[in-house]
Amino acid sequence: MGDPKKPRAKFDPPRNPWRSDQLSQELYLLGTYGLRNKRELWRAQTYLSNIRKQARQLLAASTDVRGREEPKLLTHLGMQGLIQTPMPTLDDVLSLTIENVLERRLQTMVWRHGLARSPYQARQFVSHGHVSLNDRRVTIPSYLVSPTEEGTLKFVEGSKLSKLRGMLPSATEVAQAESTPEAVPESGNPSTQ
Numbered sequence: 001m002g003d004p005k006k007p008r009a010k011f012d013p014p015r016n017p018w019r020s021d022q023l024s025q026e027l028y029l030l031g032t033y034g035l036r037n038k039r040e041l042w043r044a045q046t047y048l049s050n051i052r053k054q055a056r057q058l059l060a061a062s063t064d065v066r067g068r069e070e071p072k073l074l075t076h077l078g079m080q081g082l083i084q085t086p087m088p089t090l091d092d093v094l095s096l097t098i099e100n101v102l103e104r105r106l107q108t109m110v111w112r113h114g115l116a117r118s119p120y121q122a123r124q125f126v127s128h129g130h131v132s133l134n135d136r137r138v139t140i141p142s143y144l145v146s147p148t149e150e151g152t153l154k155f156v157e158g159s160k161l162s163k164l165r166g167m168l169p170s171a172t173e174v175a176q177a178e179s180t181p182e183a184v185p186e187s188g189n190p191s192t193q
Helices: 020-033 038-060 063-080 090-094 098-103 106-112 119-127 160-164 171-179
Strands: 131-133
Touching (some): 020 038, 020 098, 038 090, 098 106, 106 119, 106 131
């Protein structure tokens, strides 16, 4: 169990932390998914490696053990939304990538569903308690959203944010406004107007 003041790390850091290709890949994932630090990324990588390890062990197991344990693993991953094929196999588990895990995070779901303009804004909405799943406030950005909960993703009722959301321009409107050039005044000097 250990000392409660010294919690066990939930991640395994990389063996070679200073490889340039690994650093650039980590930096890309941090920016794309709005992660706070590399520990969050390493936690997701450790979770994925544990799943893949279970799949490799099942491939090497005897037929009776595999027949008993394989459906448990596949239904668990299906309920989490990591595997979405109708008849999943262990090969589908081994083909999972870190992006599959990061796409199921609550922070990413809020951003992908258009409730926030960026992953960083989505993280702020979640951590400040503006987002609910199944009419339950969730303040953990790394919470893995199941497909059944995905349809119930919304702002908390009575939140100032839910009232203001209709008045704010959507992310597509902001992108269109940024892509169109502004009208130049007829006089040619914008400071005179």
